[in-house]
Amino acid sequence: MDRFDFYSPTYFVFGDGRESETGAYVKKFGGSRVLLHFGSGSVIRSGLLERVSESLKKEGIPFFALGGVKPNPRDTLVYEGIELVAKENIDFIVAVGGGSAIDSAKAIALGSCYEGDFWDFWCGKAEPKKALPVATVLTIAAAGSEGSPSTVITKEEGGIKRGLTTDLVRPKFSVMNPALTETLPAYQTACGVTDIMAHVFERYFTNTKNVEMTDRLCEATLLTVINEAPKVIKNPNDYDARANIMWAGTVAHTDICGVGRSQDWNSHGLEHELSGLYDVAHGAGLAVVMPAWMEYVMNHDVMRFAQAANRIWGVSMDFEHPELTAKKGIKAFRTFLKSIGMPQNFSEIGALEADIPALVEKHPVSASGKVGGFMDLTPEDCANIYTLAAKGGTL
Amino acid sequence: MDRFDFYSPTYFVFGDGRESETGAYVKKFGGSRVLLHFGSGSVIRSGLLERVSESLKKEGIPFFALGGVKPNPRDTLVYEGIELVAKENIDFIVAVGGGSAIDSAKAIALGSCYEGDFWDFWCGKAEPKKALPVATVLTIAAAGSEGSPSTVITKEEGGIKRGLTTDLVRPKFSVMNPALTETLPAYQTACGVTDIMAHVFERYFTNTKNVEMTDRLCEATLLTVINEAPKVIKNPNDYDARANIMWAGTVAHTDICGVGRSQDWNSHGLEHELSGLYDVAHGAGLAVVMPAWMEYVMNHDVMRFAQAANRIWGVSMDFEHPELTAKKGIKAFRTFLKSIGMPQNFSEIGALEADIPALVEKHPVSASGKVGGFMDLTPEDCANIYTLAAKGGTL
Structure with missing residues (x-):
């Protein structure tokens, strides 16, 4: 370990x-002037924003609303938020929504404490030193951003999607009301489930040996969503x-499923280019890319994939031919994704095989020549994985 | 849920x-004058206290040592600590040791911010409002106190052992070096493992339905220690x-294994009277009491015990006779405890069946008439569980 x-x-x-306790927790964590940051009109229509607002009024806390966050949140709205924070002397940001609203709120929190362009942090030009406190009222189980130090923003110009990780933006508190997710369409629910599974798998495929506790926590989280997801697809x-x-979704992304070992974030990296170019839902992109990545890299440590197949998918272990066990596990993952309505290949997400060179070109691998992970990938490897993903794999 | x-x-x-980073973390978390609190001479002999001291010196942080914490830490030393804190104007407490040193440090942290007798908090006469910050350098995997809001202290007069839970005493940081546990005798290692398992089981047997995620996290933690404990008994x-x-051990006691449902702490409660009276190691007491408690209460929800047997101990599920599956699980737990050298009955821990009335008399159940949990227990139930424990159960 x-x-x-x-x-x-x-x-x-x-x-x-x-959510009716939001105001009380803002007070507890020292907020006195709040930015309420959210996405589409659904949090207005559902009455959620009203309930959160009431809880702030009850505590006598002034607040200012900024909606309009889109999936794959954009830098343009972040700039707007930073301006509003400065103008209204805001000292606490509450995101009401899913991963996009939260990631956007985190970016505003960082940008509001920095003289320069907030994008400097995302492109590696500067290190963040300070951020406003952020909290969340979560409306979708997926990104894990409610408990994570991560934020992903897309630069509108060029569609460049980049992530940043810093403890400064870990939410002070997160209100999680599962009932709020009951109105989500099945497709969005399934995208969230896929994202959760990806967050765990990306921590599961490691080159570090003997980290049984982290393995078991990963398996616990995966077994849970595999058991529960079909229930909510059937009965929202x-x-x-x-x-x-x-x-x-939260446990999957606090990193308790990843500690003590190397991780592999190449599926997320490869997916970022897809959803950057096509504006496809992140979870749907992952459903197409991740099994292809698994198929491509499994021989790097076939016993690890066989363990996953056995412990997560209940495939019996074939010690003489562990590659068969491993393949059955990847196939089971694909079958599960299909059963909850996720896409299987490029055509189902409107992606084009002809764009693969452009996808690879935009991926950091092309600048660096190699991206590290469970198996280090070259630009050629990335192209091969996209090609496998395009046709839905071979298993 | x-x-x-x-x-x-x-x-x-x-x-x-x-442990060489202790000083840096004390500084990061705002400490400027430190109480180093520890138990026996082993942390001196091993050089650990020296290394921790050096790390404080390196940061220019003055410190004052108070050793002598015994297993089942006593109120008497807590009073000494509170006095030393006041005399030396100490603002940060670092426990170097296991659960006993940490629990004692937490008690000193609370008592140092209170005008009255610190025991007021333990006997319910007062609510704690403030505490000095506490940190830990852990030397034994067992109590989970390094990440928990709990502290258990024994009042020397009358041997009364009581627990207290408050977020005020959650450690700011905990240094965990597994290599420090390599010198522990096998018996102490096994006592720690038993305590860890008890912390999980006490959260597993619940009356709340459909908390799959918490179930799975419990099982993950148990499967890990069941897999790893025999390795360290064989090769320290x-x-x-x-x-x-x-x-x-940490995950078992941050309460991530217990959230979203009722819990049952009766095994710990029943054990506290045992180790209060006989000064037996807490883990050894649990090894005797817990399987007896399981056997006594299993019919309250036999399917839950059958699930435990199946998922944790690999017993195949007998849907027609789930009580047989459940019993096999409890038996497997006993067999496991025996295999790592834990006692099975009263005589192996020097306890006397004749003392059972006295044990029940001292237990809170006698004052209240009933203690709540998975199954509510009367004084008669407690006596019956002690009787089962005395003979090592019937399975």
């Missing part, structure tokens, strides 16, 4: 109706199943 | 040699196995 630091200081406020109002998935 | 709050803000500094220097057990 490798050395590690683990830190997850977010206070989680979990359960039905708990299954509160307990929604609750299990929502909490799994 | 029930509503819950989850909060685990401790910063974990995990890995070989990391198996660093990776030590590391997995140490981290499992």
